[in-house]
Amino acid sequence: MNDDRLYAIGEVARRTGLSVSAIRFYADAGIVEPAGHTAAGHRLYDVHAIARLEFVGTLRELDAGLDDIRRLLAGGVTLTDLATAHLSRLDERERRIRSRRAVLRTIVKQHTEAEQVILMHKLAGLSDHDRDRLIDDFWNEISDGLDASPAFVDLLRSHRPILPEEPSTEQLEAWIELANLVQDQDFRRAVRQQLHDLCALDGAGVMMAPEMLSAFDRGGAVLQEAHEAQQAGLPSDSARGREIAGRYVEFMRGISGEPDSPEYRRRLAVDVLRVEELHLQSIEEAAAPADPHTRYQSLVSTINGTAQEAAAFMPFAWLSAALSASA
Missing domain, CATH: 1.10.1660.10 (Multidrug-efflux Transporter Regulator; Chain: A; Domain 2)
Structure with missing residues (x-):
């Protein structure tokens, strides 16, 4: 021009x-x-x-x-300032849209009654403090009078939803369902009864003792090491694989009291594959939960974004091979 x-x-x-x-x-x-x-x-x-x-x-x-x-x-504001402020407004608008989309999808899925819509909308917009208070109130009632060690109760309460600052629609939908469930008296009674029945089983006191829970934490740490080694591509019969196998043997010996031997390690290798079967079974149950507490755990995993991590956590065959190699 x-x-x-x-x-x-x-x-x-x-x-x-x-x-x-x-x-x-x-x-x-x-x-x-x-x-x-x-x-x-x-x-x-x-x-x-x-x-x-x-x-x-x-x-x-x-x-x-x-x-x-x-x-x-007019020079009263810079382009960067304008873009920053506008981006903040767009982010807030996007959060509101995700929240509304989650409410609408929940209404469609659950054939929600009209009087529940207002409640769902409020649940989607709760603050972190209000969400924590809702979950605390749920566990206060569930754990009241539970015949279990404080360590086991703390373990139950620790599995709680933490909605990220920018949740996906799936996470918001899971939160709305969970928030509805934990306020439902029938659901509360069902979870409470399920946990009370669990604590009444023979040997439950030993399994839920602080010492045993601490041992399970150590076992989980060894499994995490095996998972990381597998993800890094280390062979199960490598020096690192044998080291991890040895740590797992020491963990199991602390529980069983059996002496270390090639036969014991080969038996553990078979047992670990059984753990893999149980892990896969737990994933399937989480996808189609048959009991209330499993539903609670499944929804929390979705909200926290850990469901896929749990599905990908498969170090068992690697650890089994490491145990066999170390025998």
Whole structure:
């Protein structure tokens, strides 16, 4: 374009892609005024005004407000400040949209009654503090009078939902379902009865003792080491594999009291494969839970984003091979 030429509004509209009415509106609003007028009073624009109009059009497509654009062009705010503030507003709008989408999908899935819609909308927008208080209230009732060690009760309470700052629709849907469940008295009674029955089983006191729970933590740490070694591509019969196998043997000997021997290690190798079967079974049960506490755990895993991690945690065959190699 010729820097000295003035362009009629129709030509400006063609070059910028803006409508004639939009260009007039920006001029009347004092955002991009014309460079001059014809004798008949028609607006004329130079190349600088056209460039500003294209810039304004881009900002409007990004949903920037007129007041912000006016302040930007007047030098009252920088483009970075404007973009930062606008991005924050868009992020908040996106969070609200995800929340509404989750509520609507839950309504469709559960054939929700009209009176429950308001509650669902409130549940989706609860603060971190309110969510914690809701879960604490649930576990306070469930664990009251439970014949179990404080360590076991703490372990139960520790598996709680932590909704991320930017949850997916799936995570929000899981939270809405969980929040509804933990407030439902029938669900509370079912979980409470299930845990009381568990604590009444023969040998439950020994399995739930702090010493045993601590031992399970150590066993879990060894399994995590095996998982990391497998993910790193280390052979099960490598020096690292034999070291991890030895640590697992020491862990199991602390529980069983049996002496270390090649036969003991081969038996553990078979037992570990049985653990793998149980792990796969637990994943299947989480996908289609048959009992209330499993449903609670499944929803928490979805909310916390750990469901896929649990499915990918398969170090058992690797550890079994390491135990066999070490025997």
